[in-house]
Amino acid sequence: MTTSEHEHVIEVTDLRRVYGGGFEAVRGITFHVKHGEVFALLGTNGAGKTSTVELLEGLAAPAGGRVRVLGHDPYRERAAVRPRTGVMLQEGGFPSELTVAETVRMWAGCTSGARPGAEVLALVGLTEKTGVRVKQLSGGERRRLDLALALLGEPEVLFLDEPTTGLDAEGRRDTWELVRGLRDAGTTVLLTTHYLEEAEGLADRLAILHEGRIAAAGTPAEVTADRPSRISFELPEGYFVGDLPPLAVLGVSGHEVEGRVVRLRTRDLQRTATALLRWAEESRVELRRLDARSASLEEAFLGIAREAAAGAGMPGAKEFVR
Numbered sequence: 001m002t003t004s005e006h007e008h009v010i011e012v013t014d015l016r017r018v019y020g021g022g023f024e025a026v027r028g029i030t031f032h033v034k035h036g037e038v039f040a041l042l043g044t045n046g047a048g049k050t051s052t053v054e055l056l057e058g059l060a061a062p063a064g065g066r067v068r069v070l071g072h073d074p075y076r077e078r079a080a081v082r083p084r085t086g087v088m089l090q091e092g093g094f095p096s097e098l099t100v101a102e103t104v105r106m107w108a109g110c111t112s113g114a115r116p117g118a119e120v121l122a123l124v125g126l127t128e129k130t131g132v133r134v135k136q137l138s139g140g141e142r143r144r145l146d147l148a149l150a151l152l153g154e155p156e157v158l159f160l161d162e163p164t165t166g167l168d169a170e171g172r173r174d175t176w177e178l179v180r181g182l183r184d185a186g187t188t189v190l191l192t193t194h195y196l197e198e199a200e201g202l203a204d205r206l207a208i209l210h211e212g213r214i215a216a217a218g219t220p221a222e223v224t225a226d227r228p229s230r231i232s233f234e235l236p237e238g239y240f241v242g243d244l245p246p247l248a249v250l251g252v253s254g255h256e257v258e259g260r261v262v263r264l265r266t267r268d269l270q271r272t273a274t275a276l277l278r279w280a281e282e283s284r285v286e287l288r289r290l291d292a293r294s295a296s297l298e299e300a301f302l303g304i305a306r307e308a309a310a311g312a313g314m315p316g317a318k319e320f321v322r
């Protein structure tokens with residue numbers, strides 16, 4: 001089966017995973033990943049991200065539901081799926097006495113159609129470390145070696161479990177560039193991450209898992225759309241919140257005051273910001289440390305976690321099909 005622009009490269013339907021002791025880590029999740037898309041699975045610790053990715057990689061059989069990768073069952077039809085996928089696990093677990101070059105050679109021996117080791121090491125910026133033993137690599141360099149090995153077979157589908165954990169800011173940005181380049185070349189990427197900024201900047205679509213279920217899903221913009229924007233500023237000496245226009249007139253849905261700092265929440269950022277600035281100008285007042293911003297994925301994520309903890313029922317999709 002060949003992939004085309006319109007096919008779902010990964011299809012997950014009502015997927016369940018139950019561990020030995022009877023614990024249900026994945027409780028019926030549904031999502032699709034399209035050809036050439038970067039899809040991020042987010043979630044709190046223990047939400048079920050790794051448990052899900054392992055089912056997609058064919059490392060275990062689901063307790064219920066269905067997984068298809070490139071049209072195949074990754075567990076039962078492993079031989080058909082494995083050569084076309086690249087996997088970067090959370091723990092690489094290579095023999096630490098081998099050098100980087102030896103590790104890549106060993107891995108290439110188990111990879112059908114492996115490209116030259118020097119090529120993947122250059123891609124991840126490890127060329128200088130070719131002769132270094134794995135045990136002497138830094139944590140970030142090991143992550144990059146993990147990524148190099150996942151790329152050896154020029155996979156059509158790439159699974160990245162927390163690819164930038166342990167990387168410094170520059171290494172993280174390099175990895176993002178690399179993933180974007182792979183996506184632009186048609187690779188489908190599914191990644192898990194704890195970095196919301198990473199998902200916001202990299203993912204075409206994402207799902208937020210909470211206790212084995214999808215709490216919200218969509219594009220980063222869709223997931224943040226129903227969250228309020230925020231405006232904060234410092235009131236000058238002698239002014240109080242009561243001196244502002246009525247908050248209802250400003251279109252404010254909630255506010256907090258801490259000393260002189262005022263934080264407003266609004267669902268209409270333009271209206272609130274305009275009314276506030278008009279008032280400041282007419283009152284000849286300077287709003288110091290003025291900051292206005294749309295909801296970030298981080299706010300959406302924290303909001304979902306809070307609502308879930310409060311048992312308030314979660315927004316967004318219980319299932320997500322597009």
Ligand SMILES: Nc1ncnc2c1ncn2[C@@H]1O[C@H](COP(=O)(O)OP(=O)(O)OP(=O)(O)O)[C@@H](O)[C@H]1O
Binds near residue numbers: 019043051
């Ligand atoms: N082999 C196992 N046996 C029993 N329970 C397990 C096993 N592996 C994972 N779990 C449990 O399943 C749940 C989901 O774990 P999982 O590793 O999938 O979460 P995660 O979202 O990847 O978390 P993290 O962000 O911490 O890596 C957790 O409560 C975990 O304790």
